[in-house]
Amino acid sequence: xxxxxxxxxxxxxxxxxxxxxxxxxxxxxxxxxxxxxxxxxxxxxxxxxxxxxxxxxxxxxxxxxxxxxxxxxxxxxxxxxxxxxxxxxxxxxxxxxxxxxxxxxxxxxxxxxxxxxxxxxxxxxxxxxxxxxxxxxxxxxxxxxxxxxxxxxxxxxxxxxxxxxxxxxxxxxxxxxxxxxxxxxxxxxxxxxxxxxxxxxxxxxxxxxxxxxxxxxxxxxxxxxxxxxxxxxxxxxxxxxxxxxxxxxxxxxxxxxxxxxxxxxxxxxxxxxxxxxxxxxxxxxxxxxxxxxxxxxxxxxxxxxxxxxxxxxxxxxxxxxxxxxxxxxxxxxxxxxxxxxxxxxxxxxxxxxxxxxxxxxxxxxxxxxxxxxxxxxxxxxxxxxxxxxxxxxxxxxxxxxxxxxxxxxxxxxxxxxxxxxxxxxxxxxxxxxxxxxxxxxxxxxxxxxxxxxxxxxxxxxxxxxxxxxxxxxxxxxxxxxxxxxxxxxxxxxxxxxxxxxxxxxxxxxxxxxxxxxxxxxxxxxxxxxxxxxxxxxxxxxxxxxxxxxxxxxxxxxxxxxxxxxxxxxxxxxxxxxxxxxxxxxxxxxxxxxxxxxxxxxxxxxxxxxxxxxxxxxxxxxxxxxxxxxxxxxxxxxxxxxxxxxxxxxxxxxxxxxxxxxxxxxxxxxxxxxxxxxxxxxxxxxxxxxxxxxxxxxxxxxxxxxxxxxxxxxxxxxxxxxxxxxxxxxxxxxxxxxxxxxxxxxxxxxxxxxxxxxxxxxxxxxxxxxxxxxxxxxxxxxxxxxxxxxxxxxxxxxxxxxxxxxxxxxxxxxxxxxxxxxxxxxxxxxxxxxxxxxxxxxxxxxxxxxxxxxxxxxxxxxxxxxxxxxxxxxxxxxxxxxxxxxxxxxxxxxxxxxxxxxxxxxxxxxxxxxxxxxxxxxxxxxxxxxxxxxxxxxxxxxxxxxxxxxxxxxx
Numbered sequence: 020x021x022x023x024x025x026x027x028x029x030x031x032x033x034x035x036x037x038x039x040x041x042x043x044x045x046x047x048x049x050x051x052x053x054x055x056x057x058x059x060x061x062x063x064x065x066x067x068x069x070x071x072x073x074x075x076x077x078x079x080x081x082x083x084x085x086x087x088x089x090x091x092x093x094x095x096x097x098x099x100x101x102x103x104x105x106x107x108x109x110x111x112x113x114x115x116x117x118x119x120x121x122x123x124x125x126x127x128x129x130x131x132x133x134x135x136x137x138x139x140x141x142x143x144x145x146x147x148x149x150x151x152x153x154x155x156x157x158x159x160x161x162x163x164x165x166x167x168x169x170x171x172x173x174x175x176x177x178x179x180x181x182x183x184x185x186x187x188x189x190x191x192x193x194x195x196x197x198x199x200x201x202x203x204x205x206x207x208x209x210x211x212x213x214x215x216x217x218x219x220x221x222x223x224x225x226x227x228x229x230x231x232x233x234x235x236x237x238x239x240x241x242x243x244x245x246x247x248x249x250x251x252x253x254x255x256x257x258x259x260x261x262x263x264x265x266x267x268x269x270x271x272x273x274x275x276x277x278x279x280x281x282x283x284x285x286x287x288x289x290x291x292x293x294x295x296x297x298x299x300x301x302x303x304x305x306x307x308x309x310x311x312x313x314x315x316x317x318x319x320x321x322x323x324x325x326x327x328x329x330x331x332x333x334x335x336x337x338x339x340x341x342x343x344x345x346x347x348x349x350x351x352x353x354x355x356x357x358x359x360x361x362x363x364x365x366x367x368x369x370x371x372x373x374x375x376x377x378x379x380x381x382x383x384x385x386x387x388x389x390x391x392x393x394x395x396x397x398x399x400x401x402x403x404x405x406x407x408x409x410x411x412x413x414x415x416x417x418x419x420x421x422x423x424x425x426x427x428x429x430x431x432x433x434x435x436x437x438x439x440x441x442x443x444x445x446x447x448x449x450x451x452x453x454x455x456x457x458x459x460x461x462x463x464x465x466x467x468x469x470x471x472x473x474x475x476x477x478x479x480x481x482x483x484x485x486x487x488x489x490x491x492x493x494x495x496x497x498x499x500x501x502x503x504x505x506x507x508x509x510x511x512x513x514x515x516x517x518x519x520x521x522x523x524x525x526x527x528x529x530x531x532x533x534x535x536x537x538x539x540x541x542x543x544x545x546x547x548x549x550x551x552x553x554x555x556x557x558x559x560x561x562x563x564x565x566x567x568x569x570x571x572x573x574x575x576x577x578x579x580x581x582x583x584x585x586x587x588x589x590x591x592x593x594x595x596x597x598x599x600x601x602x603x604x605x606x607x608x609x610x611x612x613x614x615x616x617x618x619x620x621x622x623x624x625x626x627x628x629x630x631x632x633x634x635x636x637x638x639x640x641x642x643x644x645x646x647x648x649x650x651x652x653x654x655x656x657x658x659x660x661x662x663x664x665x666x667x668x669x670x671x672x673x674x675x676x677x678x679x680x681x682x683x684x685x686x687x688x689x690x691x692x693x694x695x696x697x698x699x700x701x702x703x704x705x706x707x708x709x710x711x712x713x714x715x716x717x718x719x720x721x722x723x724x725x726x727x728x729x730x731x732x733x734x735x736x737x738x739x740x741x742x743x744x745x746x747x748x749x750x751x752x753x754x755x756x757x758x759x760x761x762x763x764x765x766x767x768x769x770x771x772x773x774x775x776x777x778x779x780x781x782x783x784x785x786x787x788x789x790x791x792x793x794x795x796x797x798x799x800x801x802x803x804x805x806x807x808x809x810x811x812x813x814x815x816x817x818x819x820x821x822x823x824x825x826x827x828x829x830x831x832x833x834x835x836x837x838x839x840x841x842x843x844x845x846x847x848x849x850x851x852x853x854x855x856x857x858x859x860x861x862x863x864x865x866x867x868x869x870x871x872x873x874x875x876x877x878x879x880x881x882x883x884x885x886x887x888x889x890x891x892x893x894x895x896x897x898x899x900x901x902x903x904x905x906x907x908x909x910x911x912x913x914x915x916x917x918x919x920x921x922x923x924x925x926x927x928x929x930x931x932x933x934x935x936x937x938x939x940x941x942x943x944x945x946x947x948x949x950x951x952x953x954x955x956x957x958x959x960x961x962x963x964x965x966x967x968x969x970x971x972x973x
Contacts, residue, residue, distance in 0.1 A: 025062055026081055026173055031784050035071040036110060037064040043619035046604040046611050047597040048088070048104050049575040052569035054405050054456055055096035056538040058610050059086065059104045066110045067188075068270055075191055075268070076104050085189060085522045087264040089129060089157030091591070092571045093164065094406040095490025096536070097263040097526050107159050108574075110731065114138050115271065122276040123182055124483040128159025128269040133577060135274075144276040147174030150486070151389035155574040159269045165239045165261030167486040169310040169343075171386075172444040174277055176486070178243060179259040185271040186259065189521045194267070196255040196263045202904035216515050217255065222248040224508045230245040231505045236445045237412035237485035241497055242509050242527065263488050263521040266516040280309065280345025283380045284356040285794070288363050289336020289371035294426075296338040298419035299366065300443050300963075303342055306359055311444025312388055318438045321394040322387045325640070329383035333942045334371025340443065341388060343381075343728050352376075388440065393638025395437030396568040399556040402450035403565070404437035407465065407470045407492050409535075412485030415446035421479050422448055426474055432468040447485030467535050473499040494530030546614050551784040552649055553828040561606040563646060566639045567599035573633060580632030580869050583899035589920035595633040595643050598623045602646060615653035624650055626915055627901035629780055631821070631871035644779075645825065651782020659782070667905040668781040671773040674712065674745040681712040704913035710746050710946060717748035721755070721767055732762040734806040735846070736798065740815035741773055742942035743959075753965035754811055754843055760968050761851045767804075768797045774818040780904050788826050794819075795832045802832075805851070808840040811961060813871035813940055814904065816842055820874055840872065842940070848879035857967040860889035861936050866924055866948075866957075868941035869899050880960055884938070887967045897924035900939075902947035920947055928952040936973065940962055 023040060031038045033711035039045075040061040051058040060083055063074045078085055084102035091098050112129035119142050126135060132153040136145045149168035150156055156166065162184070167176045174180065183197035192209045206214050228244045239261055246257040259266060292297040293315035303311055316337040323330045333339055342359055356374050363369045375381050397403050413421045422439065428433055429452060436450035454468070455461025473496035476483055483493040483500060498506050512784030513520070513528045525531035545561035557563040573582040573595035592601065601623045604611035611619045629644035665674065677684035687693045688709040698705060717739045735758055738751035743751045758765050798808055810816025819840040827833035847854050865884065867877045877894060884892050903920030908911050928937060929952060936958040939945050945957040958973070966973050 023060065026077065026083070029077055029360055030061070030063060030074060033077060034063065034065065034070045035064040036070040038062075039064070041611050041619070042612070043601050043623055046601045046609065046619070047591045048106070049099060049476040049610065050404070050538055050569060050600065051091045051093040051096065051098035052930040053094050053096040053099070053490060053492060054407060054538055055099055055536045057099045057101045059100065059689045060084075060102055060889055062104045062106060063368060064106045064109050071105065071187060071268060071270065071694075072191065074103065074105060075187065075189060078521070079189065079191070082521070084524050085268070086523050087128070087159065087163065087268050089160030089163075090131075090174070090571050090574055091156045092151065092152045092156055092160070092569065093490060094409060095484070095492035097163070097488050097490035097523065100523055100525065102523065106591070108157050112157070112412050117142065119144060122275055123229060125271060125273045126158050127271060128157060128162070130158045131576075132156055132158060132161060136576065139276065142276075146180065146200065146274055147277050148177045148180055151392055152570060154577060155571050158272055158274070162260050162269055162272055164486065164488040165243070165623045166519055167237065167239075167442065167445070167447075168380045169312050169385075169442060171442065171486075172304070172311055173307070173309040173454060176237075176239070176260075178246065178257045180275045181256055181260055182273040182275050184256040184259055184273075187270055188267040189519070190518055192540055193270075196259060198252045198254045198256070200929055201393065213515060215569045218246065218253075220508075220511065220515065221253065224504075225249075227504050227508065230504050231884055233480050233482055233493060235412060235414045235481060237442070237447045238482040239412070239484040240489050240493060241487055241501055241505070242512050244505075244508060244512060252456070261488065263490065263526050265513055265527050282345070282349050282352040283346045283376075283381060284310075284344045284352045285375040285384060286342040286344065286356050286359045286363075287332070287334055287373040287375065287384065288340040288342065288369055289334040289723070290340070290368055291336070291370060293338035294423050295368045295418050296340050297422050297443055297448075299340060300418050300446070302362070303340070303359070304415060304444055306342075306344070306355065308342045308444065309345045310341065310803065312341040312441070313443035314339055314388055314391060314440035315438055316500055318391050318394060318440050319387070321398065321438065321581075322390060323637075324398075325390075325394070327383075327387055327390070329380075329387045332373065332375060332380055332384055334373040336370040336846055341384060343794065344705070390638045391438060391440040391449060392570050393568055393572070395558075396639050397566050398437070401453070402453040405454045405456060406451060406487075407454060407469060409449050409451055409575070410484050410487040411472065411476050411481060412445065412447040413476070413479040413481035415444060415480055418443060418446045418448065421475075421481070425450075425472070428471055429468070432464055432471070434464070434468060442485070445485065446481070455540040456537055457541070459462050459541040462534050462537070462541060467834070469496065469533050473907060476500065477708070486661050489527055491526065491531050491536060492533060494525075494527050495533045497527070497530075501910070543607065545603070546608070548615060548653060550644055551652055551788070552822075552825040555828075560646070560649065561603060562644070564599045564603040564606065567596055567637075567641050568639055569596060570638065571596055572637055578896055579636050580630055580898045581636040582633060583628050583630055583919045584626040584915060585900065586898065587901075587915050587920055592623045593626045594643055595637060598643055598646070599641055602650070606679045615650055616657055620650060621654055626912070628869075628899055628901070628906050628919070630899045630903060631873040632869055632899065635873045648779045648782050652784045655782060661702060662700060663909070666701055667908070668777045670777050670905075671741045674741055677712055677769065678716050678745050681714055685711050701908070702910050703908045704910045705912065707908050707950070712745055713748045715748065717744045717751040718767065718771060720748055720752060732764050733850070734801070734804065735763040736766050736768060736801045736806050736808050738772075738798075738808055738810040738816060738840075739767055740810065740812040742815075743811050744771075747942065747959075748817075749810055750959040753959070754809070754961035757843070757847075757961055757968065758809065761847060761854045766801070770797055772797045774815045776814050776818055777904060779818070779822055780906070786825070787822070791818075791823055791826060795836055798836060799832060802835045802839055806839075807846060808836065809843055809846045810840065811843055811959065812942055813842060813868040813875070814943070816840055817870045817874045842875055842879075844880035844883050845875060848882055854886070856883065856887045856964045857970065859963070859967040861934070862891045863893070863930075863936035863938055863963070864931060865892060865894045866897050866900065866928065866937070866939040866944055867894070868944055869903070871940060880940075883960070883964065887963070890967075894926055895924060897927065898922065900924055900941070900944040900947045902943035904943050907943070907947060913953050916947070917951070920951055925947070925951045928955055931955075936963065
């Protein structure tokens with residue numbers, strides 16, 4: 020084989036798609052959501068089938084193995100290998116055709132399951148297999164794994180929903196596969212040889228297949244040789260499903276669609292423990308539910324700790340079953356639900372029953388159930404939990420006894436499951452286990468436990484995989500489930516398609532050992548630098564990076580805030596997961612070198628908007644904004660910052676100085692050629708306008724305003740942040756009006772203070788800590804008097820709730836400020852329940868600030884706005900606005916900032932009328948809206964409330 024550089028250059032010349040061999044890319048593709056890590060040869064991101072063919076041709080010439088990859092959420096290690104990775108998710112992601120009459124859809128392998136169903140929304144049809152990763156997993160990956168999801172109880176596995184498949188083999192052969200496929204006598208060349216060999220293979224192994232395959236709903240382990248049998252139609256397409264990329268590459272797939280139930284009911288049953296809950300499966304399945312899911316009290320506790328309000332929807336109990344029923348009419352679905360409820364009340368072990376018919380409440384409980392994959396991975400104070408035996412399946416009627424034996428087996432090895440949950444109606448249970456994968460003794464226990472688990476599964480006639488595939492984690496143990504003759508048949512089957520074992524080698528056939536290629540391993544010794552933030556609860560900075568377990572929630576693109584840079588670029592390294600992986604590689608001395616001085620890590624973090632969306636939307640609670648700030652603090656110890664970064668981080672000091680002569684400052688900032696010089700000095704994009712300073716600061720207005728009659732209400736200290744003091748004092752003035760009309764006595768801090776928010780974004784943490792110390796000194800007396808601190812700018816006020824305790828762990832003044840600081844909406848909702856804002860007959864769109872959504876939520880603000888008589892409010896699920904403080908001003912960030920804004924926010928505003936009120940509490944959000952939608956004048960909540968109270972014009 021020639022050098023990697025030569026191979027890379029040949030690929031780059033031959034492909035229209037992208038070719039990546041850089042350390043950062045290798046790091047992010049080195050692992051999936053499993054325990055394993057293998058550095059790839061390189062990464063190809065094909066734009067079309069011709070790219071796939073060209074990449075395969077060059078790989079053949081150089082004997083390079085191939086690994087197909089979708090979202091990279093596999094839990095068994097089958098999506099990482101020392102191979103050339105082909106990522107189909109970025110470009111080959113089109114829905115090619117939808118045939119509603121035939122109930123079929125044809126897709127490319129990179130189509131996300133949720134995107135396909137979104138395209139089917141108005142058809143009344145949907146693609147039924149729905150893993151918990153459905154908002155980012157690809158159809159190609161689902162075919163590779165034979166994915167299932169919650170609704171397989173009614174609709175089956177991916178294999179059961181596949182009509183046909185177009186594949187390309189390592190040798191370049193193209194195959195069109197379906198039921199019976201082509202007549203072997205009609206095929207020529209390599210294609211004809213394959214069909215002939217498969218027909219002979221089927222006839223020779225048919226009896227062994229019939230006798231040796233577990234007859235359970237969720238047999239996913241091994242190859243789908245049963246699909247070759249005559250009684251199954253010699254279905255070559257379905258025989259490929261679950262092959263984990265070891266046979267060939269999917270180019271196109273045609274899948275079956277099913278009618279969507281018009282009405283749904285979710286019956287929730289409580290039980291004393293999860294094993295008793297599992298015992299109920301047989302009688303509940305007699306009602307033919309669309310889904311029957313189960314989980315234990317621990318999962319509910321994890322959800323409660325993360326503040327998920329859906330926990331309140333659960334009935335009494337310490338374990339729970341979700342029974343989803345579907346029908347075409349409301350009356351029918353309610354009748355079906357009532358039958359379940361009445362039957363459950365006759366079950367002595369049932370401790371509580373609830374029935375949910377509200378779609379919002381149903382989604383909330385499904386989100387709780389779906390959180391199981393990441394929620395139990397790491398909980399402070401408990402050992403980390405890992406996959407490996409997280410996907411076993413048995414006959415549903417054996418599930419309860421099996422789970423008891425499984426739990427006893429773990430106890431014998433000194434292990435325990437973080438939580439039990441899964442598809443109980445199909446006999447499939449998920450359980451992350453507290454394996455120690457970072458010591459020789461722990462790894463020995465891991466191997467011994469996995470060996471015993473394989474024997475237990477075989478004893479129960481089950482499958483080591485119920486939907487996650489075999490990968491490295493389980494392939495070694497297939498001989499425990501299948502006879503030697505079938506194991507040899509698996510090898511022969513692979514070699515019919517891939518005689519040289521170049522497709523994802525080491526998986527299913529000739530497997531790599533279960534304890535090889537571990538992500539950690541006995542030599543795991545990460546660098547643990549002294550940090551500014553307190554990461555002790557995470558096990559240090561490397562432990563914080565390890566909180567990312569790879570499930571890829573940050574790759575969703577259709578809802579929420581996380582991850583705006585991925586949504587804009589569709590680049591893995593610009594996702595939360597990608598950044599966490601590069602950070603861990605840097606700290607462990609892997610493919611990314613130089614630790615916290617790594618240029619590859621700096622590149623990955625550069626497009627992080629520090630939105631904090633991951634802090635709450637990531638099931639594992641990764642906080643990339645904090646990791647970025649910590650990294651930058653270390654990175655720039657050895658480097659000079661740009662003049663623009665230095666100046667923008669001190670916006671408070673410069674605004675205070677400029678406020679002495681605001682007209683002059685505005686002229687310099689916004690009159691050519693001085694404006695261009697200012698933008699060049701600050702590295703601000705030429706399309707951006709620098710914000711105008713107000714003629715009078717809010718503090719000056721407050722100190723000069725006429726004396727008001729003494730207000731005997733509770734004192735409220737209004738924290739006038741940099742932006743609402745120097746740039747938009749009208750917001751703070753409106754807040755004073757609102758608070759005083761609500762009966763509070765408003766004061767301001769005795770001196771000008773700043774939370775230091777721009778300093779965190781630049782990683783200037785020592786100076787930021789000094790700023791916060793000033794804040795605590797200035798606000799301390801008010802806190803001692805029992806006063807509340809009310810803020811208007813979410814990014815500033817919520818610093819007291821987030822960064823402050825992490826920079827001052829255990830400091831009583833920090834805790835007092837954290838506990839007594841509120842956004843305006845939070846404070847009024849809590850302390851003025853009878854506050855009536857008045858009347859305002861307008862339509863309004865609310866865009867929430869990212870930090871507000873992550874740390875405080877929008878419930879209080881929407882509740883306040885709903886009190887305004889005549890206001891028609893729509894809350895946008897717009898994610899991040901893309902400005903993110905100074906981020907969107909930067910020359911190098913402008914296009915990404917614009918793309919983030921255009922995804923939902925700007926598009927929605929352009930469709931609205933100029934008379935529509937646009938409400939956004941973030942200064943940077945309002946600046947972004949003014950930039951791209953000048954027809955709108957975005958307003959802060961305080962301004963809207965004040966206008967409703969005073970009946971003043973907007």
